[in-house]
Amino acid sequence: MRAVQITRFGGPEVLDVVDLPEPEPGDGQKLYDVSTAGINFADTHQIENSYLSAQTLPLTPGAEFVGTPSGGGQRVVGLLDGGGYAEKVVAHDFLTWAVPDGVTDEQALAVVLQGATAWHLLRTSAHLVAGETVVVIAGAGGVGSLAIQLARRWGAGRVIATASSPEKRALTEELGADVSVDPALADDDPTGFTAALREANGGRPVDVVLEMTGGHVFDGSLAALAPFGRLVTYGMASRTPPQPVNPTSLMATSRAVIGFWLAHCMRRPEMMDAALGELLPLVAEGALRPVIGGRYPLTAVREAHQDLRARRTTGKLVLDPTR
Template identity: 80%
Template sequence: MRAVQITEFGGPEVMDIVDLPDPTPGPGQQLYEVSSAGVNFADTHQIENSYLAQQQLPLVPGAEFVGTPVGGGQRVIGLLDGGGYAEKVVAHDFLTWAVPEGVSDEQALAVVLQGATAWHLLRTSTHLAEGESVVVIAGAGGVGSLAVQLAKEWGAGRVIATASSAEKRALCEDLGADATVDPALAEEDPKNFTAALREANGGRRVDIVLEMTGGKVFDGAMSALAPFGRLAAYGMAGRVPPKPVQAPSLMGTSRAVIGFWLAHCMARPAMMDAAMHDLLPMVADGRLKPVVGGRYPLSDVRTAHEDLLARRSTGKLVLDPAG
């Protein structure tokens, strides 16, 4: 089978198209023909070996796929430990879900990892209550674009999204954001970003922040939290860690910082089922509209990563194994 493989860590340039033996399923697994493979920002960390789990070489990146069992059967969306950038994958039965009629590969891929992340950030990590204000950092991205919609669906009082361009801010508003803010304000001074978030919330501090950038964006968003506010950190796209958070500062303001990594939900299948059994029907009936970005041939995987890293993309990026 054709697959993307890396034999050294680095940027997009380390990914090569190679021929590999088909993977062999173990107990409770099936072999699938891949029709589409998802691309995530975490994949860019994976090939750098800069993510939360240590990576081993050689490596086939990719954590999600849409496909059918070899020999025929139901189209499914599935999550993987790795190996998704390939024509065939092996997946555990408990990490695959039937794709409803009318839901495209791209839409299914948008919700399996990024949608489940948005779902758990709001439901499990921050326990969104009706009427609370929610700040979604990178609101035009894969997780962010779904989090904006879910927060509105679940009764958030005000949803504020950040995005780096006028076009992306307009998209956030189309998805339901009540206000948008340019995160570049944080690079000037985190205090300016804090002030802009409060202004977007009618002069009030905010209740929830979903944060995946790190650095000064994290610092400015943290300062914008109200008493009993919660910041859920689920990424560090800026590659710069925020200032350390000290317990006295949390106690003195009654604020919370929660870390989130979907891998821990994957180890508890009932948590993934709860999200997927909610999200897929929402897509099928039109209540949730995943933003589909680009579809790239497998042979053009480097360009997909380059576009993602350069913030040229919007919404979900996928690879076509046939290309």
């Protein structure tokens, strides 16, 4: 079968399309023919070995797929430990979900990992309360675009999004953000970003920030929190760590910093079932709009990663393993 494999760590240049043996299912697993594979920003960390868990070579990236059991059957969307950038994958039964009629492969992939992340960021980690102000960093991205809609649906009093271009900021407002902010305000000094977030909230501090950039964006977001505000960190797209957080300052301001990694939910299948059981029907009903960023041939996987890292994309990116 055709698959993407890396034999050395690095950037998009290490992604090679090769022929590999078909994977063999173990206990509680099935072999699937992949119709579409999902791309996530975490994959760019995985191939350079800067992800939360250490990687071993050789490896095939990819944590999600849509496909059907080899030999036929129900179309499913599923999560993987790796190996998704391929024509065939093996997946555990408890990490696959039936795709409703009317939901496209791309839409299903948009919600299985990024949508579940947005769901748990707001529900499980931030414990969003109706009326609170929510800041969504990278609001035009796969997680952010869904988090904006879910925060609005679940009663946020005000939703503030950040995005790196006028077009992306316009998209966040179309999705339900009340106002959008340019994250470049944090490039040199986090205090300017703090001021911009508070200004976007009518001069008041904010209650919840969903943050995945790191660096000055994290620093400025934390300073913008109100007492009992929560910053949930789930990425470091800038590859720049923020300033260390002083526990004394958290006590003095009654603020919280909460980490989130969806892998821990995958180890508790009921947590994934709760998220997907709500998200997939919302997409089928047209009540939740996944933003689809582009479909790339498997042979253009390097281009997909380049576009993602350069912030040239919005929403969900996918690979077509048949091309």
